[in-house]
Amino acid sequence: MEISKPHAVLLSSPGTGHLIPVLELGNRLVTHHNFTVTIFVVSSHMSPAESQVLQSSLTPKLCDIIELPPVDISGLVEPNAAVVTLLAVMMREVRSSLRSAISAMKQRPTVLIVDLFGTESLSIGDEFDMLKYLYCASNAWFLALTIYVPFLDKLVVGEYVHQKEPLKIPGCNPIQPDDVVDPMLDRTNQQYFEYLRIGTEAVMSDGILVNTWEDLQPTIITALRDKNLLGGIVKVPVHCIGPITRPVSNAKSTDLFDWLDKQPSESVIYVSFGSGGALSYEQMTEVAWGLELSQQRFVWVVRPPTVEAADAAFFTAGKGGDDPLSYLPDGFLTRTQSLGFVVPLWAPQVDVLNHVSVGGFLSHCGWSSTLESITNGVPMIAWPLYAEQKMNATLLTEEIGVAIRSKVLPSKKVVKREEIETMVRKIIEDKNGNGIRAKVKELKYSAEKALSNGGSSHNALSQVEQECKISMQRQKRVSTQ
């Protein structure tokens, strides 16, 4: 390891959707900012998709990846505990092995960077005299809510979802009660207390990295820095470093890409609900009929339906077993043979979105999927299911203007086939519908500019690099005294 380079230790919480942005941040620190990077991942519950993502990150191997020993939380959580609770407890239990692993490193690392579920490990940074950053892999509006929720907790009486008025966050767009994040749905549930704790701990870092860019969310970013608004709570620098997304891969010779190669430009709608999303059987049937009725070309990543929560596939992304295609309506595959391509369980999403034939994305609005859509200039049909996706859908449709959405909330009601047909036609047939295609292309270039040399996101990570170099010099002085 080169002693002159800052050494960043990144901690990822479990879940493919959490691992991907951490890996990509690590890669960017190595390739653009002269860091050495070690990434700690939590190996309990590693899903097939997660293992595949980890495997593919080894070529080329830019970061050292270390799997922390599995943690057994079975005696620590209620049966049917929410995903947020499970993640919070796992990350609490993993602290001692993280501490031992850092302590065993020959050279003291410069900086510890944790994602939202890792905030309890920030104090380990202090123990080893390291800088400590929080990495919010989602957007600035969600970050604003997260750090403000301990204040809402004191201001709001009753359940958030029962409020008559939107929830006010200083300097930001208010949040509709229907849009609150999952852990705010029930103020007596453990996941709410974990979320409150995360909000409190987030601002105890030395800085916050957020996966957005200055020109995408200027108002909220200003509020996060303004001492009279949220900046009164967030006293540390907020660095907008995004969009951090997976790169397009070069290995694309499969039946799917052979099929895509034969389709006209921007004629295909890509349908996928992220790493953890699943639909009810009834909703899956309506999506199938909606696609068929629209007579538009499609690529659909199909999972077995869920009778439980919409995040049912969170810990099992990409896992086989039940044949997902057996749940499709009778004759669907034959009738749509020339129209569409069905992919069981998991697709190479970034490569699909990057293909010239793809002209729309029916998406659950996970933040990585959102950024992948924007950076490939693909407009969206917003279909939020869980986590912060309802806020993301509102941001994309009402604020940023790169998506359309259904009149009903898919997490509450079944979206009917006729409405799906209309939305798919609108996004694919009406090429300039609502100007959203033009807007998403404009943002694609704005994102490229932010990441390029001298761009705002590049500069933000250069500043982090500088802060780390100053800290290294201080560490060196202390060790030679």
Ligand code: UDP
């Ligand atoms: N993803 C993928 N193939 C799939 C489904 C998802 O490659 O079939 C990737 C997607 O490209 C994104 C991540 O998994 O990088 C999902 O993250 P996101 O934040 O969109 O949603 P989450 O899964 O966390 O809800």
